[in-house]
Amino acid sequence: MRRRSDRRTFTVVGFVPVSGQPVQVREDLLVQVGEEGLHELTERLQIDELVIAPDERRGGLPMEQMLQCVQQGISVIDLSSFFEREAGMVQLNAVDPSWLVFSGGFDYSTPRRLSKRFFDLLAAGALLLVSWPLMIVVGVAVWMESGGPVFYSQTRVGERGRHFTLTKFRSMRVDAEKGGVAVWASKDDDRSTRVGRFIRKTRLDELPQLIAVLRGDMSFVGPRPERPQFVDMLNDEVRYYGVRHSVKPGLTGWAQLRYPYGASVRDAEEKLKFDLFYVKNHGLVFDLMILLQTVEVVLFGRGAR
Numbered sequence: 001m002r003r004r005s006d007r008r009t010f011t012v013v014g015f016v017p018v019s020g021q022p023v024q025v026r027e028d029l030l031v032q033v034g035e036e037g038l039h040e041l042t043e044r045l046q047i048d049e050l051v052i053a054p055d056e057r058r059g060g061l062p063m064e065q066m067l068q069c070v071q072q073g074i075s076v077i078d079l080s081s082f083f084e085r086e087a088g089m090v091q092l093n094a095v096d097p098s099w100l101v102f103s104g105g106f107d108y109s110t111p112r113r114l115s116k117r118f119f120d121l122l123a124a125g126a127l128l129l130v131s132w133p134l135m136i137v138v139g140v141a142v143w144m145e146s147g148g149p150v151f152y153s154q155t156r157v158g159e160r161g162r163h164f165t166l167t168k169f170r171s172m173r174v175d176a177e178k179g180g181v182a183v184w185a186s187k188d189d190d191r192s193t194r195v196g197r198f199i200r201k202t203r204l205d206e207l208p209q210l211i212a213v214l215r216g217d218m219s220f221v222g223p224r225p226e227r228p229q230f231v232d233m234l235n236d237e238v239r240y241y242g243v244r245h246s247v248k249p250g251l252t253g254w255a256q257l258r259y260p261y262g263a264s265v266r267d268a269e270e271k272l273k274f275d276l277f278y279v280k281n282h283g284l285v286f287d288l289m290i291l292l293q294t295v296e297v298v299l300f301g302r303g304a305r
Helices: 038-044 063-071 079-087 097-102 110-146 194-201 209-215 228-237 241-246 254-258 265-281 284-300
Strands: 049-052 075-078 151-157 163-169 219-221 250-252
Touching: 038 063, 049 063, 049 079, 063 075, 075 079, 079 265, 110 163, 110 194, 110 209, 110 219, 110 284, 151 228, 163 209, 209 250, 219 284, 228 241, 228 265, 241 265, 250 284, 254 265, 254 284
Parallel strands: 049 075, 219 250
Antiparallel strands: 151 163
16 A cells, blocks of 8 residues: 555554564654653554554564553554455455454345345346346347357356356357366457457446346345356465355456456455455445446446456
C-alpha cells in the first residue's frame, strides 16, 4: 500500500520497533518509545490507531502499554484485519488459520441464506426476463457463424466442492480443447470465433448461467466457478484455496471486479485474496454494491477475456 491512492483513509505517522526483533523499516521512519511509554507517545502524536505487525508476537509486544492505549480510546488492530478493512482483501502472507477462525465473518446463518437466495431469484429472474430476446439473437449469431452447437457445457466446482454443469454460449471453435485437456483462456485467444470475441467482451456468453442461478447451483454474486482440473491443481499450489468453496460460485463477484481475468496460478492466488474477503464479509448490501459495479464493468468491457 505504498501508493498514495491506497492510503486515502489513513496516514502512517511512524513505526515503533518491537524489542528483540529485526527492524524491516527505514531508520528515518522509526519512532522510538523511550522512557515516556507507548501510551504517552500515542497521546503526544495524536494517534488514532495502532497496527500490530511483528513477525513474532510471543514475548515481544508491550501488552500492558497497549492496554493503556486501549483505555485511552485508541484502536488496536492486527495487520491482517487492517489489510482486510483498508484494501478489501485478505493478504495471504499475513494470515494464519487462527486469524481466519477468530476474526469473525463467515455468516452462513439461516436468515443470510434466505436473503441471499431471495436476492439470487430476484436478480436472475429480472435479468432473464429482460435479456431473453438478446439471448435469441446471440444464439442465432453463434449458429450462423460456424454452424456448430450454440451452447457448450462444462463441469465446474460449486459450494462445498460439489460438481455441477455450467452452460454458456459457445465462444470458441468446437475443437478448442482437443483431447478434453483443460486450458486457461488467454488474451487475444486464437481459439475464439469472431462472434465469440464480441460476446466474451460484453459478457453476453454468460447469460445462460442465469439458469444455474435459478436452479440453485450458483449464486448471482460469489467466487468464479472453476473446472475440477484447475481446482485440484490450485488446492495443492495455493494456501486456503478451498475456503472459497464455502459459498456458492457466482455469475459475478468481488474478485472479478477487483482483478482482471486470471490465467495462471499467480493470478488465482491474487484473486483468492478478494474471494476470501467476500467469503468472510458477504451480505445483502455487499451483494447489491457488487451488482451495481458489475453494470459498469459490462458497459465498459473491462476484464473480459
